[in-house]
Amino acid sequence: MNTKTAMEIRLVPLDKIEVLNPRERGSRAFDEIVGNIKTIGLKKPICVTPRVDSRGEQKYLLVCGEGRLKAYRVLGENEIPALIVQVSDEDAFIMSLAENIARRQHRPLELLVGIRQLLDKGYTTKIIAEKTGLTNSYVQAICNLLRQGEERLLIAVESGSIPLNVATTIAGAGDDDKAVQAALQEAYESGTLRGRQLLMARRVIEKRQRLGRSAARTSTGRRTDVSTVTLVRTYQNEVKRQTALVRKAEFSQQRLLLIVGALRQLLADENFVNRIFAEKCDGFS
Template sequence: MNAVQAPVDLLMIPIDNIDVLNPRERNGKVFEEIVHSIRSVGLKKPIKVTPRPGRDGETRHLLICGEGRMKAFKALGEKSIPAMVVSVNDEDAFIMSLAENIARRQYRPLELLAGIEALRDRGYDKKAIAGKTGLSVERVHGILTLLEHGEERLLIAVEKGKIPLTTALTIVGGGDDDKAVQKALQDAYESGKLRGKQLFEARRIIECRHTLGRSLGRGMARKRTDITTASLVRTYQKEVNRQKLMVKKAEMTQQRLLFVVGALRQLLANENFSNLLRAEGLSTLPTYLAERVWPTTTMA
């Protein structure tokens, strides 16, 4: 593979002369912000292109990065745009485009994942992908593993920082075994890798993964499944099992609450313990707890 050369020139390139290497869909609000910024203060950073031979001997240019800026220029009625021109092959151009997306503060996770997947399909191993993207070998390995299993929901959660990559890989290792998946969450919680909002988010993602599938569908309509007697029975059984699990969890919670109430009732009956609480400024209980410990009176 050839080394990427430094920009050889800064030129005004006709917009109609530029072909997009890696087109992306863009959020409308974000695009309007780009247009407003360019209209107000001008183009802060030129786009980057590489020359390619066109028909009839003309020279065209392949866009490496700056699609949003180029479209904004076009929306403002401009015919040409400042561009840094570099001479690179298609492979280097693709890698430069991918690196630009990774470097952006707000990249779309699916774009990054698609880029890594494309590098893998081009024959790059984990170490080479890590070197070209700036990611660690371990992270690239984890992303490729999730990609191979079609775990788009978990991938997006990982790239947005909602759950750790190690937890996502453990969930995948559990397959469709709910007990194994729950154990993965428990292990992550006990090891301190999953706390607070992350634990809640992991449970929510697992529920969505279970009911809606591992893939996001990328905005495509899902294939309609024919309803049969057998499918209705399976759905009914699944819902019954879910309800049973919910009842079981509620019963366990109730038992734990009764234990806490009983323990508090015995402790509060001890004058020494009550005096200790008063000394620490803890002379009252929350109303809902006090009503259970002392149904008619609150703690003095």
């Protein structure tokens, strides 16, 4: 990226700033940003790059700091401290994506959306890895899943339901059910998938077989255009569904343990066992 070494911080009118790479943010996280700025002020300026529109008027493209920008608007401010950098539209877009991906508390789907956007703009996996700080092998695997339209597997990977290497193997098996089941069996035997994670993986594969690889479909079964909002909403719904499934499984396990314990106590009672034999119950005769 060709940025000038000399950078300047100055107050920029909010109505002159255009968000280049908008993204969704949870209400709780946004409320925290607003509260912090209201209480202690802006600790870090946003970053923008100057432009001149078709009418010759000065405007700015936002490089990073969308949450802070929105918070200032909510608080009724007219200007915001901004670091001015001189970069191209392309570099500004990349800087914005890289900043979102590099955040320690980014949501999993934001990572996928960011990589998808870079991939759609023609960047190689090696360049994407360099710009985002991710490993080349990770980016390569994610991009392969994106190219194959494996949205359900991608969501499962980023929610922690399926390891990336297992998702890659399943995607490579295509629609061959035997090959997919073999991949699951191999993952189980190697210890990659166990217990709760194995149950989640089976659920994801069942939905993939029944509803297809895409996570966003219309009522007629046709694929719809996948937006950031759609992906995030699908991910959140999937996490809620799987969480409820896990809780239900844990409850059932507890009930079964109680039943097993009760049966052991009964079978330890000699009078009970004699009564069973006396009644000639098939299970004990």
